[in-house]
Amino acid sequence: MAKKKTRTPIVAGNWKMNGLMSSKSELKTLAKHLKKQSKSACDVVICPPATLLKAFQSDVKGTRIKLGAQDCHQNQSGAHTGDVSAQMLADAGAKWIIVGHSERRTDHKETDALVCAKAGAAIAAGCGVIICVGETEAQRDKKMTLRTVGRQLKNSMPETANAGDVVIAYEPVWAIGTGRTPTNEEIAEVHGFIRSKLFARFGDEGKSVRILYGGSVKPANAREILAIENVDGGLVGGASLKAKDFWGIIKAYGAK
Ligand code: PGA
Numbered sequence: 001m002a003k004k005k006t007r008t009p010i011v012a013g014n015w016k017m018n019g020l021m022s023s024k025s026e027l028k029t030l031a032k033h034l035k036k037q038s039k040s041a042c043d044v045v046i047c048p049p050a051t052l053l054k055a056f057q058s059d060v061k062g063t064r065i066k067l068g069a070q071d072c073h074q075n076q077s078g079a080h081t082g083d084v085s086a087q088m089l090a091d092a093g094a095k096w097i098i099v100g101h102s103e104r105r106t107d108h109k110e111t112d113a114l115v116c117a118k119a120g121a122a123i124a125a126g127c128g129v130i131i132c133v134g135e136t137e138a139q140r141d142k143k144m145t146l147r148t149v150g151r152q153l154k155n156s157m158p159e160t161a162n163a164g165d166v167v168i169a170y171e172p173v174w175a176i177g178t179g180r181t182p183t184n185e186e187i188a189e190v191h192g193f194i195r196s197k198l199f200a201r202f203g204d205e206g207k208s209v210r211i212l213y214g215g216s217v218k219p220a221n222a223r224e225i226l227a228i229e230n231v232d233g234g235l236v237g238g239a240s241l242k243a244k245d246f247w248g249i250i251k252a253y254g255a256k
Helices: 002-006 021-033 050-060 086-091 104-107 112-124 137-141 145-156 184-208 219-226 241-253
Strands: 010-014 042-046 065-069 095-101 127-135 168-169 212-213 233-236
Touching: 010 095, 010 212, 010 241, 021 042, 021 050, 021 065, 021 241, 042 095, 050 065, 086 112, 095 112, 112 127, 112 145, 127 145, 137 145, 137 219, 145 184, 184 212, 184 219, 219 233, 219 241, 233 241
Parallel strands: 010 042, 010 233, 042 065, 065 095, 095 127, 127 168, 168 212, 212 233
Antiparallel strands: none
16 A cells, blocks of 8 residues: 555544443453554554543553544533543543544534534644544435535634644444445545645645544455545444454554
8 A cells, every 4th residue: 555655544443432441451452463563554543432541541551552532622621511621631641532523413413613613622732633524314315425524624624723633534424333335436536525625724734634434444344445545544433342353454554
């Protein structure tokens, strides 16, 4: 995969609302598998529930695994019962924060403006931010995919963002957790479109921003999807929960 040279790919696992202290064993197994791959093959991120960040810190020490969070509040602190700020997540070990996941946009009615504020908070806390975008099935059927993704990308990207702070995850809503994926051509079209928007926003540095594909990535389709032009890694839900499956995806970037 020679094209990957300009950008180190990332494979990020989004555990969603799954995982307990006993999940430490998966992390240990994953760390063991990762020794079978060169460090430079790809970056590896695990985003467990916030409750596990601190506990996982010692397990990832000395490994290639970086920790990430799945969401953050847009403010640094204050009277927001039940919420967790980006600064707190960074303090607990998060190097990355996912914002704008479609489950947040749906379950919590998060708007682009809110996602943008959260992304700004993540960057201010010193974290990299993974901004999720993606169309619903109805939007794809109405041929509104690029318009939807373009709007989300523009309105969810904070003014303060530099190219080095952000990763974009393209996740078609209808592909998340369903076992369905777009065709390779459809993925290439959207990723190419996102790349053009990144050039428009960041100039030449737009080429350094990683664009992940997410939605039903699994060991059986990883190699094919991750080889598509402008696909610089994956955001993986279900198949990131078991170290064996997650490694099955990561090793698409080669193993010793
Ligand atoms: P999935 O989820 O891999 O289970 O489809 C992806 C995501 O929601 O990030």
